[in-house]
Amino acid sequence: MLTQYLFVFAQVHDEFRVPELLSISELYGFEIKFPENPEDKDTSRPFMILELESEEHARLLASRCILIKYVCEFYARGKSYDEIHERNRLRKPQWEKYIEDTSFKFLVTAFNHTIPQWRQKDVVESFSYMDFRGKIDMKNPDITLACFEEYPDKHGTTREKTEGDGEFDEVWFGRLIEVGLARPLVKKFDVKKRVYFGNTSMEAEMSLLMANQTLASPGKLVYDPFVGTGSIAYTTAHFGAFVFGSDIDGRQIRGKVKPPGIIRAAAQYGVANRIMDLCTFDVTQNPWRCGELFDAIVTDPPYGVRAGAKRLGRKNKRPPREGPLPVHVERPDDQPYVPPTKPYELSELARDLVLLARYMLKPRGRLVFFLPTVTEEYEELDVQAMLCEGMEIVANSLQNFGSWGRRLITIRKTTTKKFSPPTFDPAHAVTDNVDAHVPAHKDFREKYFQGFKKNDAIADSEARED
Amino acid sequence: MLLEACSLCYSVLYSSILAVLAGMVRLITHNLLACHAKGCTSNNFPLQFQDAAIELRDAEFNADFLRGFLPRIEWPALVGAARQLGDASLPAEQPEMLDDEFLQKLHHVLLEIHVEEGAMVCPNCKHVYPISNGIPNMLLAEHEIG
Numbered sequence: 169m170l171t172q173y174l175f176v177f178a179q180v181h182d183e184f185r186v187p188e189l190l191s192i193s194e195l196y197g198f199e200i201k202f203p204e205n206p207e208d209k210d211t212s213r214p215f216m217i218l219e220l221e222s223e224e225h226a227r228l229l230a231s232r233c234i235l236i237k238y239v240c241e242f243y244a245r246g247k248s249y250d251e252i253h254e255r256n257r258l259r260k261p262q263w264e265k266y267i268e269d270t271s272f273k274f275l276v277t278a279f280n281h282t283i284p285q286w287r288q289k290d291v292v293e294s295f296s297y298m299d300f301r302g303k304i305d306m307k308n309p310d311i312t313l314a315c316f317e318e319y320p321d322k323h324g325t326t327r328e329k330t331e332g333d334g335e336f337d338e339v340w341f342g343r344l345i346e347v348g349l350a351r352p353l354v355k356k357f358d359v360k361k362r363v364y365f366g367n368t369s370m371e372a373e374m375s376l377l378m379a380n381q382t383l384a385s386p387g388k389l390v391y392d393p394f395v396g397t398g399s400i401a402y403t404t405a406h407f408g409a410f411v412f413g414s415d416i417d418g419r420q421i422r423g424k425v426k427p428p429g430i431i432r433a434a435a436q437y438g439v440a441n442r443i444m445d446l447c448t449f450d451v452t453q454n455p456w457r458c459g460e461l462f463d464a465i466v467t468d469p470p471y472g473v474r475a476g477a478k479r480l481g482r483k484n485k486r487p488p489r490e491g492p493l494p495v496h497v498e499r500p501d502d503q504p505y506v507p508p509t510k511p512y513e514l515s516e517l518a519r520d521l522v523l524l525a526r527y528m529l530k531p532r533g534r535l536v537f538f539l540p541t542v543t544e545e546y547e548e549l550d551v552q553a554m555l556c557e558g559m560e561i562v563a564n565s566l567q568n569f570g571s572w573g574r575r576l577i578t579i580r581k582t583t584t585k586k587f588s589p590p591t592f593d594p595a596h597a598v599t600d601n602v603d604a605h606v607p608a609h610k611d612f613r614e615k616y617f618q619g620f621k622k623n624d625a626i627a628d629s630e631a632r633e634d
Numbered sequence: 635m636l637l638e639a640c641s642l643c644y645s646v647l648y649s650s651i652l653a654v655l656a657g658m659v660r661l662i663t664h665n666l667l668a669c670h671a672k673g674c675t676s677n678n679f680p681l682q683f684q685d686a687a688i689e690l691r692d693a694e695f696n697a698d699f700l701r702g703f704l705p706r707i708e709w710p711a712l713v714g715a716a717r718q719l720g721d722a723s724l725p726a727e728q729p730e731m732l733d734d735e736f737l738q739k740l741h742h743v744l745l746e747i748h749v750e751e752g753a754m755v756c757p758n759c760k761h762v763y764p765i766s767n768g769i770p771n772m773l774l775a776e777h778e779i780g
């Protein structure tokens with residue numbers, strides 16, 4: 169038997185809400201029934217009623233989903249208090265067990281509005297027909313009854329704090345089961361409070377959402393091939409997984425003082441012993457001995473805005489040198505030798521990443537990564553065209569910055585077939601294949617620095633860069 | 635969580651933790667990396683430790699993780715690397731019975747032996763991959779890439 173639960177969400181990252189719920193329910197192996205009416209699953213609203221088999225499942229969601237603020241057993245909703253009370257009376261079988269001897273308190277609050285104290289009191293009194301006889305206990309009640317008024321977004325308009333009081337769109341009522349237990353992690357992982365970070369560090373909330381998309385849990389092994397300063401490693405390890413990180417630039421991993429920066433920050437979060445290892449290499453020239461090692465690959469690939477995508481090699485191939493091979497030059501940051509690198513175009517990198525993931529993931533493993541793209545030009549085909557046999561899209565959530573944005577792509581490996589490691593051969597690049605679909609994220613870096621003007625100046629700028 | 639206690643004692647706690655902190659190179663990682671220099675495709679595994687400075691550090695035991703990982707391990711390479719570093723606890727042949735005693739030993743060898751400094755050298759082409767602060771540098775030089 170399914171029961172209705174009222175979920176209250178943080179009003180951020182709308183497109184990440186449903187994928188996160190689905191990931192956590194998959195992790196724990198239960199089903200969520202979503203509302204059928206499109207209006208009731210509008211993610212721009214903070215409320216959603218989900219049907220679950222048990223209260224335990226509601227608690228599990230509240231313990232892991234970053235976007236959940238509250239979960240309640242749902243009693244009623246209405247356009248007015250008359251309506252909600254009428255419906256709540258019909259729900260008596262659900263709450264009558266609390267009438268006799270249960271201590272309780274009320275939580276009356278609003279979204280996009282502040283309810284004045286005096287009316288909060290009125291609201292509480294209007295529920296007196298429920299006739300709860302237990303004592304009111306503001307500190308440690310057995311149950312909390314929660315009433316939420318939902319107001320239209322009045323953003324940008326000036327008004328008195330309590331203006332329009334009572335003119336809500338809808339009011340929601342239920343018994344509070346859990347306050348979102350994962351939401352405070354956004355503060356805990358705040359980059360500014362971290363002992364080691366850099367200008368490529370991913371903000372805490374996104375790092376947490378990414379970790380949830382990987383289904384991180386104890387006993388799993390997760391890989392970030394562009395680990396940088398490690399933001400995603402910390403959150404993934406927090407949920408119990410072992411994490412392996414590599415980066416072409418060892419300075420990102422280490423920072424300036426010892427021990428290595430990523431280890432210091434991991435220790436700050438109590439997860440240093442879940443960092444399996446850190447390694448310096450170019451992912452296109454990688455030393456992995458075999459495939460099918462990881463439960464997930466999670467990463468923020470370089471796209472040339474702050475951390476340029478590079479790969480070993482020279483832009484313009486030199487004729488083979490004659491004479492002795494280059495000697496090792498000691499550098500102050502104790503990297504013995506830093507080979508030259510050449511740019512790595514984003515659509516090429518994205519396609520390589522999917523192939524690498526198919527090789528390196530265990531069957532049913534997930535690839536979770538950000539794909540920056542040009543808002544106006546984006547089409548669904550851009551993402552579809554990156555896929556290959558045995559890799560299937562699970563989620564695609566946009567974080568919109570206006571003219572550009574980034575999409576968190578979650579892909580599942582659906583095959584048990586063995587594949588050979590990718591060749592990372594630039595000869596197969598989208599660029600050179602005239603028939604291939606040209607995605608909006610192609611040459612993202614150049615488009616970014618041109619302010620996303622629609623013109624053919626990209627080729628020119630490439631020429632100028634040399 | 636030790637570090638959440640209060641912001642004043644933070645620096646004190648933190649430095650005491652740092653004393654036992656460093657990078658690593660655990661044998662599990664060593665077992666997964668092969669030389670990838672251009673043209674070096676046979677006898678390029680396992681890499682040989684050179685001048686290895688090791689440290690032992692506790693890791694979380696997870697039997698499911700170990701059982702799941704075992705099929706990926708090159709057994710003789712693991713036993714050889716452990717012996718090279720002075721740990722002879724693993725049997726030369728991978729046992730069929732994965733009892734708790736065996737898993738504990740495997741856990742120790744795979745996850746608790748850390749190589750902090752030194753290098754890993756390719757048995758075939760002799761490429762030297764230096765390890766500094768527990769981070770192996772697996773980058774190839776220009777003339778070594780395919």
Ligand SMILES: C[S@@+](CC[C@H](N)C(=O)[O-])C[C@H]1O[C@@H](n2cnc3c(N)ncnc32)[C@H](O)[C@@H]1O
Pocket residue numbers: 366368369370393394395396397398399400414415416417420449450451452467468469470471475476477478479480512
């Ligand atoms: C967007 S940053 C990742 C930032 C990371 N999430 C963090 O928290 O700092 C991309 C990283 O990719 C690295 N990178 C660029 N090209 C690479 C390549 N070919 N192989 C491996 N790493 C590469 C850069 O050094 C940079 O650290």
Ligand SMILES: [Zn+2]
Pocket residue numbers: 669670671674678756757758759760761
């Ligand atoms: Zn070699």
